[in-house]
Amino acid sequence: MRYLGFILLLGLFSYQPGPKFPSKLSDYGLFEGELKNQLPHSGVTPYALISPLFSDYAHKLRFIQLPSGKSVAYNPDSVFQFPVGTRIAKTFYYPMDERKPNGSRRLMETRILSHEPTGWVALPYIWNEEQTEAYLEVAGGTSLVEFKNQQGKKQQVNYVVPNVNQCKGCHERDGAMTPIGPSARQMNASIQYAHGNENQLDYWGRTNQMSDVPTLRPKFVSYIDEGASLNERVKAYLDINCAHCHNPKGPAKSSGLFLDHRYYGTTAYGIMKSPVAAGRGSGGLQYDIVAGKPAESILHYRMNSHDPGVMMPELGRSIIHQEGVALIREWIKSLN
Amino acid sequence: MKYLLIFLLFIGLSPVMGQAQFEKALQTQLILASDGDVIEVEEGNFQISGSLSLEGKKKITIRGKGMDKTVLSFKNQKTGAEGIKITNCENIILEDLTVQDSKGDLIKSMHVKDIIFRRIKAEWTGGPKPQNGSYALYPVLCTNILIDSCIAIGASDAGIYVGQSKHIEVKNCTAYQNVAGIEIENSLYADVHHNHAYGNTGGILVFDLPDLIQKKGGFVKVHDNLIEDNNLSNFAPKGNIVGKVPRGTGMLILATSHVDIFDNKILNHRTVGVGIISYFMAEIAIKDKEYDPYPTAISVYKNTFERRLGRVPLEGRFAQIYRFKLRFGRDVPQIVYDGVLDSTRCGSDGQYLPQHRICVHQNINQSVANMDAEHDFKNVRRNPKELDCVQEYVKSNQF
Numbered sequence: 001m002r003y004l005g006f007i008l009l010l011g012l013f014s015y016q017p018g019p020k021f022p023s024k025l026s027d028y029g030l031f032e033g034e035l036k037n038q039l040p041h042s043g044v045t046p047y048a049l050i051s052p053l054f055s056d057y058a059h060k061l062r063f064i065q066l067p068s069g070k071s072v073a074y075n076p077d078s079v080f081q082f083p084v085g086t087r088i089a090k091t092f093y094y095p096m097d098e099r100k101p102n103g104s105r106r107l108m109e110t111r112i113l114s115h116e117p118t119g120w121v122a123l124p125y126i127w128n129e130e131q132t133e134a135y136l137e138v139a140g141g142t143s144l145v146e147f148k149n150q151q152g153k154k155q156q157v158n159y160v161v162p163n164v165n166q167c168k169g170c171h172e173r174d175g176a177m178t179p180i181g182p183s184a185r186q187m188n189a190s191i192q193y194a195h196g197n198e199n200q201l202d203y204w205g206r207t208n209q210m211s212d213v214p215t216l217r218p219k220f221v222s223y224i225d226e227g228a229s230l231n232e233r234v235k236a237y238l239d240i241n242c243a244h245c246h247n248p249k250g251p252a253k254s255s256g257l258f259l260d261h262r263y264y265g266t267t268a269y270g271i272m273k274s275p276v277a278a279g280r281g282s283g284g285l286q287y288d289i290v291a292g293k294p295a296e297s298i299l300h301y302r303m304n305s306h307d308p309g310v311m312m313p314e315l316g317r318s319i320i321h322q323e324g325v326a327l328i329r330e331w332i333k334s335l336n
Numbered sequence: 337m338k339y340l341l342i343f344l345l346f347i348g349l350s351p352v353m354g355q356a357q358f359e360k361a362l363q364t365q366l367i368l369a370s371d372g373d374v375i376e377v378e379e380g381n382f383q384i385s386g387s388l389s390l391e392g393k394k395k396i397t398i399r400g401k402g403m404d405k406t407v408l409s410f411k412n413q414k415t416g417a418e419g420i421k422i423t424n425c426e427n428i429i430l431e432d433l434t435v436q437d438s439k440g441d442l443i444k445s446m447h448v449k450d451i452i453f454r455r456i457k458a459e460w461t462g463g464p465k466p467q468n469g470s471y472a473l474y475p476v477l478c479t480n481i482l483i484d485s486c487i488a489i490g491a492s493d494a495g496i497y498v499g500q501s502k503h504i505e506v507k508n509c510t511a512y513q514n515v516a517g518i519e520i521e522n523s524l525y526a527d528v529h530h531n532h533a534y535g536n537t538g539g540i541l542v543f544d545l546p547d548l549i550q551k552k553g554g555f556v557k558v559h560d561n562l563i564e565d566n567n568l569s570n571f572a573p574k575g576n577i578v579g580k581v582p583r584g585t586g587m588l589i590l591a592t593s594h595v596d597i598f599d600n601k602i603l604n605h606r607t608v609g610v611g612i613i614s615y616f617m618a619e620i621a622i623k624d625k626e627y628d629p630y631p632t633a634i635s636v637y638k639n640t641f642e643r644r645l646g647r648v649p650l651e652g653r654f655a656q657i658y659r660f661k662l663r664f665g666r667d668v669p670q671i672v673y674d675g676v677l678d679s680t681r682c683g684s685d686g687q688y689l690p691q692h693r694i695c696v697h698q699n700i701n702q703s704v705a706n707m708d709a710e711h712d713f714k715n716v717r718r719n720p721k722e723l724d725c726v727q728e729y730v731k732s733n734q735f
Contacts, residue, residue: 139364160415164367165389175424175447254476254500256547267623273547274620275575279470279493282575309439309469314417
């Protein structure tokens with residue numbers, strides 16, 4: 001009897017939210033050849049962001065498939081409004097040795113963001129051990145992964161695949177699911193295509209996948225670019241890592257802390273702003289940012305923690321982004 | 337729905353099912369639930385390792401087998417800040433279960449229209465500690481909230497906390513060993529009655545704070561509550577406004593307008609029975625131009641106060657004010673008002689126009705003081721005549 005129960009349980013776990021969502025990544029037909037090589041089919045465009053979200057040092061491969069014959073309109077300010085039928089795929093992986101980016105790698109999950117007639121849907125597909133397939137797992141999961149970092153040091157990560165609801169914890173604006181990354185500011189840079197290097201917005205315009213692409217376009221700096229201005233690096237960093245929740249329409253709006261780059265320099269950006277419901281997340285500190293004093297700034301404290309009840313972002317990482325914390329520390333020190 | 341019931345049957349019958357499977361099964365149910373489903377959670381003690389979330393659903397009931405019978409413990413939580421998180425939903429009922437020891441808040445609901453918490457115990461089991469999460473029950477940016485017969489214990493901020501919400505009823509609840517027992521913050525139309533708040537730092541708080549999305553709270557009725565012995569040392573992590581509440585506070589109204597406090601028993605508070613203060617008392621600079629820092633249109637009447645003679649405990653900023661500025665000695669007044677007035681609401685006599693007044697009347701063992709905080713407490717006055725008034729009460733039909 002107990003075994004029967006188990007079998008039925010297992011059966012239920014593989015039950016999917018409606019028949020229209022494939023249970024396997026390969027069912028989407030986004031890739032050609034071996035799935036793990038992640039080579040896009042024609043009509044599937046790889047893309048990259050200038051300043052990406054930190055996800056426990058995972059590397060990411062990103063792809064967009066527009067519905068055939070459709071294009072997306074350029075806009076300078078926010079994430080592009082992709083048409084219904086668009087699919088965005090993001091594969092998270094770890095190179096076994098970060099010093100050899102083209103060496104062997106462990107694929108962790110591929111998230112599909114699918115623009116359905118009822119809105120965007122996020123679906124996590126978890127890669128099997130054999131790296132031959134990724135399977136839909138609405139409840140997410142965790143797995144331990146080990147790799148060598150840039151310094152050749154062994155690093156262990158308890159990698160967490162978010163569940164479907166947690167996806168929306170970040171991908172939400174005014175209650176509706178939305179992509180976060182692909183905006184003009186984030187994509188205004190060259191990447192390597194099959195045909196060679198080209199600026200992404202130029203490419204999208206030239207191939208008629210994007211309409212009305214102007215020549216003058218905003219651009220984030222890369223936050224890892226030490227040659228860029230500190231303020232611009234911080235704007236880019238906080239925008240992609242925090243502003244998806246911390247904006248007036250996002251899930252963290254109740255905090256009144258808005259880290260969208262447009263709020264830079266205001267009280268809402270945290271400068272001498274008291275926390276609202278930070279609880280022990282305040283770390284005993286009075287303000288989100290105290291100019292010149294990173295050790296007295298809650299922003300720095302919460303970025304520099306991996307306690308689930310303290311850390312920010314509260315999802316999507318389990319370890320500290322040392323380089324990000326260093327950047328914020330340097331910036332807060334520079335303020336006066 | 338049929339499948340869910342079969343599924344639940346097997347949870348009960350399947351002793352081999354481990355904690356991890358239970359958690360995954362429950363989370364999967366929450367994700368796959370169809371509008372109208374009842375999700376029943378078995379009796380037992382279950383260790384949960386990550387936040388459970390319900391998102392974008394309508395008409396869902398999550399029902400345990402009873403308080404202390406169905407226990408979800410987040411003691412070994414590894415991911416997520418909350419125990420249970422309910423977002424962007426409508427018509428949600430959560431009832432008959434206990435949740436314990438999450439890293440952050442125990443149950444948070446955000447952007448939910450019509451939510452009922454009923455017979456929920458939400459607690460940190462290791463006693464009052466700053467390491468405990470902020471809020472036990474935490475609806476924020478919600479509309480139509482009923483919190484009925486719940487118990488909240490050990491929150492390092494507020495046990496029952498309603499923030500930036502509208503149309504709220506909190507009744508028959510018990511809150512103890514929290515910094516604040518029950519707190520209504522930047523919320524409109526709240527009816528808080530027949531609760532028991534004891535052994536907290538502060539019993540019931542009604543606050544309006546700056547820099548928030550829902551700017552203005554108010555139209556709050558607090559009545560028929562038993563608020564007693566809230567003399568616990570304040571254990572809130574610093575940086576939180578509640579950390580400024582002095583131990584020994586029965587009720588504190590901070591910068592909220594249209595608040596009626598009546599028919600309560602407010603007993604044995606070493607610092608203050610009912611404090612009515614402006615945001616200036618928090619000594620934090622105000623940068624929010626739309627923010628109204630003044631409490632106005634408040635009635636405190638027909639309550640019963642009791643307090644033994646004795647000095648206020650010497651702990652925190654307010655205690656210093658009491659000791660060195662107010663100098664009440666051992667006969668500390670039950671009701672204090674900071675006396676900081678908004679000149680735009682004053683008449684020619686320099687006092688508030690009738691519709692903005694703070695009125696205190698017909699309390700048992702009533703004793704009142706105006707702190708005159710505006711003039712550095714120079715003219716502290718007991719039983720001041722400007723507070724001896726009656727004004728229109730908050731209307732019930734607004735709720």
